[in-house]
Amino acid sequence: MNILETQALTRRYGDLTAVDGVNLSVAAGEIFGLLGPNGAGKTTVIKMLTTLLPPTSGRATVAGFDVQRQPARVREAIGYVPQLVSVDGTLTGYENLLIFAKLYGVPRSERESRIAAALEFVGLEDAAERMVRGYSGGMMRRLEIALAMLHRPQVLFLDEPTVGLDPLARQTVWQHVKSLAGEFQMTVFLTTHFMEEADHLCGRVAIMNLGRVSALGRPQDLKASIGKPEATLDEVFAHFTGHELESGGDFREISRTRRSIARRG
Amino acid sequence: MKSPELDALSRAADEAPPALRQQNRAAAFLRQCLALTEMEMRKLRHDPTELATRALQPMLWLAVFGEVFSRVRAIPTGSSMRYLDFLAPGVLAQSVLFIGIFYGIAVIWERDLGIVHKLLVSPAPRVALVFGKALSGGVRGLSQGVAVYALAWLLGVAINWRAGMLAGVALAILLGAATFSTLSLIIACIVRTRERFMGIGQVLTMPLFFASNAIYPIAIMPGWLKVIAWLNPLTYEVDAMRAMMIRGGKTIFGLGMDFAILALSVLVLAGLAGKLYPNLAK
Ligand SMILES: Nc1ncnc2c1ncn2[C@@H]1O[C@H](COP(=O)(O)OP(=O)(O)OP(=O)(O)O)[C@@H](O)[C@H]1O
Ligand SMILES: [Mg+2]
Numbered sequence: 001m002n003i004l005e006t007q008a009l010t011r012r013y014g015d016l017t018a019v020d021g022v023n024l025s026v027a028a029g030e031i032f033g034l035l036g037p038n039g040a041g042k043t044t045v046i047k048m049l050t051t052l053l054p055p056t057s058g059r060a061t062v063a064g065f066d067v068q069r070q071p072a073r074v075r076e077a078i079g080y081v082p083q084l085v086s087v088d089g090t091l092t093g094y095e096n097l098l099i100f101a102k103l104y105g106v107p108r109s110e111r112e113s114r115i116a117a118a119l120e121f122v123g124l125e126d127a128a129e130r131m132v133r134g135y136s137g138g139m140m141r142r143l144e145i146a147l148a149m150l151h152r153p154q155v156l157f158l159d160e161p162t163v164g165l166d167p168l169a170r171q172t173v174w175q176h177v178k179s180l181a182g183e184f185q186m187t188v189f190l191t192t193h194f195m196e197e198a199d200h201l202c203g204r205v206a207i208m209n210l211g212r213v214s215a216l217g218r219p220q221d222l223k224a225s226i227g228k229p230e231a232t233l234d235e236v237f238a239h240f241t242g243h244e245l246e247s248g249g250d251f252r253e254i255s256r257t258r259r260s261i262a263r264r265g
Numbered sequence: 266m267k268s269p270e271l272d273a274l275s276r277a278a279d280e281a282p283p284a285l286r287q288q289n290r291a292a293a294f295l296r297q298c299l300a301l302t303e304m305e306m307r308k309l310r311h312d313p314t315e316l317a318t319r320a321l322q323p324m325l326w327l328a329v330f331g332e333v334f335s336r337v338r339a340i341p342t343g344s345s346m347r348y349l350d351f352l353a354p355g356v357l358a359q360s361v362l363f364i365g366i367f368y369g370i371a372v373i374w375e376r377d378l379g380i381v382h383k384l385l386v387s388p389a390p391r392v393a394l395v396f397g398k399a400l401s402g403g404v405r406g407l408s409q410g411v412a413v414y415a416l417a418w419l420l421g422v423a424i425n426w427r428a429g430m431l432a433g434v435a436l437a438i439l440l441g442a443a444t445f446s447t448l449s450l451i452i453a454c455i456v457r458t459r460e461r462f463m464g465i466g467q468v469l470t471m472p473l474f475f476a477s478n479a480i481y482p483i484a485i486m487p488g489w490l491k492v493i494a495w496l497n498p499l500t501y502e503v504d505a506m507r508a509m510m511i512r513g514g515k516t517i518f519g520l521g522m523d524f525a526i527l528a529l530s531v532l533v534l535a536g537l538a539g540k541l542y543p544n545l546a547k
Contacts, residue, residue: 050386052546072388080386082379090308099307102300103387105293131311147383 001064003028003155003187004049008058011044018044020211021058026189026204028154031181033202034191035237041211042191043083046159049189050080063154079148079186083159087143089133093124096132097147104151118146122176138169145176149184156180158190162197174201195234207240215240294396297389301397306404316405320412323360327353327416330480343482344515353417353424354506354514355479358499360413361406361438365445366470368402369453369462376457376545385546392539395447399535402446403439410438414510423512433509433520440527441502445473447534454541478503483517498530 004026011019019041026032034042047053049060051071060067063077087096097115106114119125122142127135132143141161148156161177162170178201180186192198198205199219207215207222215222215236223231226239309316327349334340335348342351375381384394418424449466456462474480476490477499483491494500505523508516516523 047546052382052385052543072390075386076388078386080383082382084377084379084382086379086383088304088308088380090311091304095304095307099300099304100383100387102303103297103384103389105296105388 001028002026003064004032004060004062004189006045006049006058006060009045009048009055009060010057011041011048011053012056017211019048019055022206022208022211022213024206024213024216026187028187029181029185030203031177031188031190031201033198033205034189034208035193035195035198035205036191036208037193039210040193040208042193042208043159044211045208046080046157046189046191050078050157051075077154079151079153079156081141081144081148081156081158081161083163083191085140085144087132087135087140087147089131092129092131093119093135093143093146094128096143097150100147101150106151114150118150121149121179122146123172136169138165138172141165141169141173142176145173145180149180149186152184153186155187155189158188160191160193162192162194170197177201195232195237207237209241294390294393297387297393298397298400300389301384301394302400302404305401309405309408316408316412319360319364319405320409322363323356323409323413324416326356326359327413327420331356331420340481341485343484346511346514347423349420350423350511350514351482351507352480353413353422354510355477355503357410357413357434357438357510358441358477358503358506359474359479360409361441361502362445362473362499363470364405364409365402365442365447366449366466368398368446369449369466370459372398372450372453372545373457373459373462376453377459382546385543390539391542392535395450395535395538395542396443398450399443399447399531400439402442406438406442407435410434417510425510425512425514430509434506436524437502437505437509437527440524440531441499444498444502444527444530444534447531447538450538451534451541454538454544457545473497473499478507478517498527501526 002025004024006022006024009019009022009024010017022045024032034045036042044053048055049062049067051067051074054068062074065073065077067074087093091099094115097118098111101111101115116125119128122145124139124142124146127139132140135143145161148158158177162173165173174197177188177190181188190201202219204216204218205222206213217225219236220229222236222240223229226236228235331349331352334352338348340348342348372381375384385391414424452465452469453462456465472493476493477497478494479499483494483500486494501518501523504516504518505520505527508514508520
């Protein structure tokens with residue numbers, strides 16, 4: 001059985017159809033990537049799957065539960081790292097974890113050991129007692145990953161996990177995501193607009209543009225399908241959507257990156 | 266991997282007899298609510314200067330406004346109460362009101378980051394999150410209470426130190442803070458941006474304050490203002506505090522009525538806030 005499924009999932013904002021009849025299915029243990037430029041509708045898909053936003057039409061199930069009819073069950077089964085910074089700068093790393101462990105009902109007897117394990121997993125043991133406002137962007141992302149795995153979710157949603165990170169920090173995050181799927185057998189559903197990220201991490205990707213999925217498959221198969229196995233995913237993207245994927249240019253992107261930098265400083 | 270603990274937990278919850286299941290759910294609700302309150306308390310512990318700056322305003326009201334108006338005897342208290350004694354509970358209620366209304370800004374801040382999103386994706390029911398916020402407001406309110414009591418004592422206000430009375434005032438602070446922080450949360454859910462919230466916050470706080478019995482008795486108000494004051498939860502908060510904080514203080518509406526109205530306000534507003542809270546993440 002698929003751990004995540006959508007059928008004709010659609011979301012409109014007024015006249016704008018942000019997500020337009022998306023059909024996806026993800027098997028347990030996969031790392032699945034939703035790839036697309038700014039405004040493609042990636043975050044909107046994630047918000048519907050995480051029960052934050054009701055679909056306009058269509059349906060979705062996560063861990064066997066309908067996102068609209070059984071949102072509470074879905075929430076118990078998932079972890080989520082939003083696109084925006086989601087740790088509290090005015091608390092320490094440890095405190096961030098402690099509050100969420102309580103919120104998620106991690107049993108008291110296991111709380112400390114789980115927190116320690118999560119800190120160790122992302123390599124933040126030494127920074128645990130420091131205020132998060134002094135963390136680097138990469139450390140914040142790692143703390144967010146630690147937070148999201150604390151309650152051992154079946155499905156982990158990562159919305160642009162490496163946006164605004166330098167190449168080294170990006171590599172580290174990739175490693176963590178891989179071992180979440182490997183060691184902890186979590187299913188990972190992530191969005192990105194970095195071809196390289198999708199190529200490196202994802203077993204399968206869906207290429208999304210203007211709310212629609214225009215191609216779906218393993219990165220190597222997508223490359224092969226356009227007749228150029230050595231193609232970059234950028235070329236694949238251009239082939240399926242008819243235009244280039246430029247990354248990191250528009251106002252939203254820049255203000256977002258700036259914001260994450262500002263929070264570090 | 267399924268988490269064995271969660272599985273076991275949800276299995277236990279499913280198999281448990283209904284009474285026990287309800288008990289589990291109530292325990293979870295309380296735990297989630299307290300987790301948010303703990304978050305707030307830890308923040309305050311890291312930065313206690315904020316509490317000190319917030320205590321400044323009530324001090325000015327008591328020490329300057331209170332002293333001056335006591336002297337000119339411009340405001341009849343409607344009883345034999347000295348004006349400063351009359352004013353102290355009003356200033357306490359006012360500072361709790363300001364603390365509560367400030368909450369919306371904090372929530373909008375959490376929304377501009379992704380913290381609201383994370384909270385809303387947790388298994389905690391929305392209303393538990395709202396009560397957690399409300400109780401956090403209450404904790405801040407209590408710290409204001411300590412500051413106002415200290416200053417009032419220095420100024421010679423006739424404070425009633427009986428333990429039961431102190432506990433009663435603490436409860437009134439908690440309920441008042443919960444009422445106004447929840448109201449503020451509702452506004453934040455509707456306006457969603459800091460700028461708009463600031464505008465509305467300003468427009469709202471002053472009428473709430475002046476259309477109440479905080480600094481003058483309702484008896485001296487014109488009829489239309491009386492009606493607003495009767496609809497204003499702050500009035501009942503002040504009424505209860507005046508009876509319990511001051512020696513010889515009296516309530517107009519009766520403590521039962523005061524607390525019932527405050528509790529009802531919290532419940533109604535929290536229900537509404539629980540419905541609106543998810544809007545913040547949309
Ligand atoms: N709350 C909203 N109200 C109105 N329009 C919205 C809202 N949220 C998103 N949109 C619009 O829906 C479309 C899809 O947005 P979405 O955020 O899902 O894209 P994305 O693929 O995540 O882009 P990005 O890479 O910038 O994060 C965009 O055109 C966006 O402007
Ligand atoms: Mg996005």
